[in-house]
Amino acid sequence: MMLANDLKTYYDEVRRYLDCPKDEQDRLLLSVNKQVIELQVDNPNLDYDGNVEFLGEPESLAASLMERLSPDVIQKFRKRKRHLRMSAIVCIAAIVIVLSTVLIYTTSIQFKSDLTEENTIIIDDGETFPEVEDTLVDTETLIKEIS
Template identity: 95%
Template structure:
């Protein structure tokens, strides 16, 4: 159970760097979690550090996930995020 809590914290950190709508964040992180599950099936003794070594630091993982999104999705999100004062 400790691993699940650590991964949630890791995913929350990744989410902070994802500059896209929440549903896109959820979709991207779900795909990452599927990779982690497959990795654990192949390596049952894998611990949190091993998973982070596989995925990379949260900021770099988020950057690679953002590359998967279409520029339109990101652009529309950024326009909605702009707040005028």
């Protein structure tokens, strides 16, 4: 059981270096696992280190597995990966622009609002105010007084 766990960890490491679709990774690693099983049948006492010695380092095994793939498969996968990255970058940029615009707008609204404060004091001492008609002065009378 220990060998199976160690091999799974090894295969996960190989998978990190495989630049191809997941189904292709599965197919390639299945063929590697078949080779390991055949090796185990021929050498039942072979341990994990012996398997790694047979398979090589994860990075070099991944490179040799990638050579088995069609260039079209690799190219389509890389193109799709690049497209997804660009889409993510565009989405993030759009979110940053929208948030910046909202921030600038709300900040400018706060600075545009002119607050004016008016105080009105009303003192009621019980007197009544004269009527407006009583306070109006005849313009002719006013002119005579001035001259």
